[in-house]
Amino acid sequence: MARQSLPKEKIKFLLLEGIHPSAVEALQRAGYENIEVHAKALPTEELKAAIAGAHFVGIRSRTQLTEEVFAAARKLVAVGCFCIGTNQVNLEAATKRGIAVFNAPFSNTRSVAELVIAEAILLLRGVAEKNAAAHRGEWQKSATGAFEIRGKKLGIIGYGNIGVQLGIIAESLGMQVQFYDVVNKLPLGNARQVHSLGQLLASSDVVTLHVPETAATQDMIGAQELELMREGGILINASRGTVVDIDALAARLESGHLAGAAIDVFPVEPRSNDDEFVSPLRRFDNVFLTPHIGGSTVEAQENIGMEVAEKLAKYSDNGTTTSSVNFPEVALPEHAGCHRLLHIHHNIPGVMSAINSVFSETGVNVSAQFLQTNEAVGYVVIDVDAEYSDIALARLAAVEGTIRSRVLF
Ligand SMILES: NC(=O)C1=CN([C@@H]2O[C@H](COP(=O)(O)OP(=O)(O)OC[C@H]3O[C@@H](n4cnc5c(N)ncnc54)[C@H](O)[C@@H]3O)[C@@H](O)[C@H]2O)C=CC1
Numbered sequence: 001m002a003r004q005s006l007p008k009e010k011i012k013f014l015l016l017e018g019i020h021p022s023a024v025e026a027l028q029r030a031g032y033e034n035i036e037v038h039a040k041a042l043p044t045e046e047l048k049a050a051i052a053g054a055h056f057v058g059i060r061s062r063t064q065l066t067e068e069v070f071a072a073a074r075k076l077v078a079v080g081c082f083c084i085g086t087n088q089v090n091l092e093a094a095t096k097r098g099i100a101v102f103n104a105p106f107s108n109t110r111s112v113a114e115l116v117i118a119e120a121i122l123l124l125r126g127v128a129e130k131n132a133a134a135h136r137g138e139w140q141k142s143a144t145g146a147f148e149i150r151g152k153k154l155g156i157i158g159y160g161n162i163g164v165q166l167g168i169i170a171e172s173l174g175m176q177v178q179f180y181d182v183v184n185k186l187p188l189g190n191a192r193q194v195h196s197l198g199q200l201l202a203s204s205d206v207v208t209l210h211v212p213e214t215a216a217t218q219d220m221i222g223a224q225e226l227e228l229m230r231e232g233g234i235l236i237n238a239s240r241g242t243v244v245d246i247d248a249l250a251a252r253l254e255s256g257h258l259a260g261a262a263i264d265v266f267p268v269e270p271r272s273n274d275d276e277f278v279s280p281l282r283r284f285d286n287v288f289l290t291p292h293i294g295g296s297t298v299e300a301q302e303n304i305g306m307e308v309a310e311k312l313a314k315y316s317d318n319g320t321t322t323s324s325v326n327f328p329e330v331a332l333p334e335h336a337g338c339h340r341l342l343h344i345h346h347n348i349p350g351v352m353s354a355i356n357s358v359f360s361e362t363g364v365n366v367s368a369q370f371l372q373t374n375e376a377v378g379y380v381v382i383d384v385d386a387e388y389s390d391i392a393l394a395r396l397a398a399v400e401g402t403i404r405s406r407v408l409f
């Protein structure tokens, strides 16, 4: 009977932030039972204590995996981000320790796109403030300032998976779609790429952000950019809270320059549903404030739970790194009948020749070898006869440039 290098019952998964139960089910289907589940993000010290014993950790957008946290995660083999964004993970700290990071790049795109479309329709009709007024007993029946979205211009900043999907839905509703992206992108449908952010802001009725959190997107929309937006324009942000300067937005809403906004993500978000949400935008009736729920639908969460758990289980079972965000991608076949050596190393000259000489010098027979590199890391997978894997692993671990090596059987 096949054995695991580390018995499956000893491989510990730590799942945080209310990850959908489909993740536990997928891990159990793959034979993993040692799964610790938390409904919330953990404060740093508790996180450090919990992660110290984990081989795999699953998080969503809230948990910050910093250098300090990785330093405490001595057994950690891989991280699963059960979401799209990976900005909450210090990828450099993970990579230098040979820890693979995975995410779910597509499973919640549709959910975000649907929310943005709904908000665009409701804001163009003034529904946010009419609804708030009605709750206070005020009857604001009027067509003034209420528009159809048909024929309006949607400006998408960041034409990636979400931006593209949103553009298609918007066009089917009769909107004219234009986008701004740092990369030249093939426009789908009749969408049009514009080559300056200023041009996009000045010519769109609704502006929506779908960029990742990076140094370049920090405060990408501040006072100057908001001033460029059309009088009566609408701003939607369901990307990351660092992208929009919230005080500048509040000032533009106060002045009446913008007709409304929908904000799903904030520079500081409450750690849990028990904490108060504080924002200068709370006072505006014409602003939808949602608690970072762009990707929070039953469909998306269930799919994400399964997708990322399966990626973690596959990496654990046979070393496959397909769609890792920091590791070279290798899709590996089963390795029945032999032992599989995994060697993660700095991508520097000389490592592969040193690895190959391990086998020529020891005479250990290699039945298959897979190699993939990225800028930082080389990942080589070698299938060998079971009886020789101990010798080969010891020699591989001593190769200069090695970050981590392990055996699967
Ligand atoms: N509110 C929520 O619950 C959710 C938020 N998100 C956020 O949405 C972001 C976008 O998601 P996807 O579309 O899947 O990502 P993606 O990676 O497919 O697309 C991002 C696009 O932004 C572009 N971009 C990057 N830097 C830029 C810059 N400085 N200026 C202009 N364009 C830039 C990229 O070239 C790319 O086309 C995620 O990174 C995540 O932070 C994602 C899912 C749910």
Ligand SMILES: O=C(O)C(=O)COP(=O)(O)O
Residues within 6 Å of the ligand: 060, 061, 062, 082, 083, 084, 085, 086, 108, 292, 293, 295, 296
């Ligand atoms: O997918 C993303 O990047 C999101 O922002 C969604 O995050 P969440 O899983 O809701 O914490």
